[in-house]
Amino acid sequence: MSGELVTSTKKAKVNIMKGKDEALQKFLAFGVLIMLCILFGVLTGGSFLKIDNLLTIALQVTPYAILGFGLTFVLITGGTDLSAGSVIGFGGIVCAKAVTMGVSIPVAIIIGILAGIIAGLINGLFVTKLEVTPFIATLGTQFAFRGLTQLVGQGKPVSIQALGDEKIISVFRFIGGGTVFGRIPFPTIIMIITAIVLGIVLSKTGFGRRLYAVGSNEETARLSGINVIKTKLTAYIICGATASMAGILLAARLASAQSNAGQGYELEGIAAAVIGGTSVMGGEGGILGTVIGAFVMGVLRNGLNLLKVDAFVQMVIIGTIIVIGVWYDTARRKKQSV
């Protein structure tokens, strides 16, 4: 009996202590998000807060967020994936090409995602088997995958529109920008489902535990019997898959895959993850944080647009916010390690 008592008091304490720090980080990012919304709401005289505008933001944020989820996995391992933007282009154009070649839509989508998975596998092999620094490995593949994208499209967009098949075009337009329940964008639904699935993978599975362990201390993880190579490979594959998903959604919205689609998106995705509390040093992070981070970026961009802030000034503001986010993360860690 006394044993039970001990456990129950322990449990109570446990709940208080549980992830105090991470909670604070998420709370902070979420607080920033709410404050930005209120700020823009006031400054725009309420037009920012209109449901339609908020749904537009949700649609705009979707590809960055989905990409950010995959990047979160890679960042947790302590790695990075600079090729993710190119994989957006690659996945999108492979899918579109498949459709123009007469492949059915579901199969084409699977082929597109497979293209991203293979790209992720290649990145992962460079990083694990060949032990190339992630930054360099994926910088190289950033060029390579962009080149492949251009090759598939022969330098031009691959247009589904040009097929002239109204049925296919309408299906794609729905996937890329259609609405369900009246006004909720379909891609946003996809984003939410992906977030839930990947969030569960990260927090509830053995793989998730291994991933954090590898990112926290790779050698400790290895000496605890964790297959570090397999764990890291899986992270890069997930990143490739989410990138190609984002690419397919982008291509679907226009019913045309641009060969330069996704350029620079990897940095947006990394920024979203970092603002949401994922550490570039590895070992820490989560999907919910990345969702919030992506929305912080999206809200900023949309709000500043509504306020007619010059596009170049916007870049300065967003850049500053990213640096502050990383600085905060570093300072927090430093304080912890003292």
Add this chain to the structure above:
Amino acid sequence: MTELLKMCGISKSFPGVQALSNVSLTLNAGEVHALCGENGAGKSTLMKILSGVYQADEGEIFINGEKVAIENTKKAQQLGISIIFQEFNLCPHLSVANNIWLDRQPKKGLFVDDKKLIEQTKAILDDLGLSISPKALVRTLSVAEQQMVEFAKAISFNSRILVLDEPTAALTESEIDRLFNIIHKLKAKGVGMIYISHRLEELARIADRVSVIRDGQYIGTYDYKDVTIDKLVSMMVGRELNNKFPSHKRKIGKVLFEARNIRSNKLNVDNIQVRSGEIVGIAGLMGAGRTELARAIFGADKTYHKEIFVDGKPVNINSTTSAIKNGIGYITEDRKKDGLALNMTVERNINMAYIPSLCKKGFVDENAAKENAAKYIDSLRIKTPSMYQKMQNLSGGNQQKTVLAKWLCNDIKVLIFDEPTRGIDVGAKYEIYELMNKLSDNGVAIIMISSDLPEILGMSDRILVMHNGKISGELNREDATQEKILRYAAGLSNEEGKGA
């Protein structure tokens, strides 16, 4: 003879440890003064005080009869003190000349005067009789040559006091001869050298005097010709064993673990057997290959060849995962470096090697994880406010218990402890020893690597001593003494009348 250096009554304590108490040391010009003591006796602390890395709590330092305060390493350099560490402080991608004159290169206006730089480097190298090119990149040099560059660098500072920390550890016989030649040259120039080495047999060739410290205490200074290796060893270890180890009756069973023919570029081990319930201690000096042996057994490092048997059955261990599957666990030497993930929670650390058993179809049973962590926090008395506390906030002893918990939850038959009590206080040490005894009661075969000789003697049923990647001796609990272990560890035999 002129006295170059006098260190008087030096004391230094760190939280919980008196590293040095009232230690004295003198060094004459043109002398090689050997400094002897076990691992952890305080030799390197004393040298770090001399080089300004640490400040002494008490005591005085005189150089050429003048009292000095060595506040930092720069000051030590100005006073003509140079230390040549085991690990060299050279920039591998720079040339020999640039390394020696790093940040002090002769200038012509804004630019480095390359001609002069090469000239003055050549002068020093010639002086030492070295045939190294001043333009050679350091990374292209052998270990011995790099060490010579360190010497040249020390000379370039006009150092009169040179500390050599295990200078022969990485050298071959002929390279050692060359090193000793250089030492003789420096002696002739009036440089005083403090020489730290575990290879007692080589001291006879160069040492003029020898000082012994033990557990931070100054034992004495002798002319080298007046001491024998036997006397030196007994002075180094002469501490009495008190009741630091829990008494225990072992129930030793059948052979549970066997390793045969472990070969790698650092290991050449023919056979090790450990019985169930037995604790086999592995002693040896740093670099003897003890950790390498543990990592080879555990599948953490590659070997050319090895045969491992658990419970009489041959097992194939090609990764840490397969080692754990076959019931082998490894508690590493440095828990912060590779034993724990410090920024993760206690719970995650305890369960790190246990994930496969916690998973049902890939999903972690969080309740089982919690229960498992709570069970070990309780039974090992790990002091933590919660299982979700970050590892880094726990004390060393509690961190070590967490590492232990990580292995206990798996069905471990063979457990390797590498320096199980390094850096933890006496009370926690006792608890760790008790846990080891409890494990042996449960029939676990234990291999314990330790540099702490009393620990080896107090805990082991059998002791293997390693030297140069080989098992150089085996001792039963009854026959083992610190002297015998040290002789085997130094590569000497334990037959009477040899090596003195």
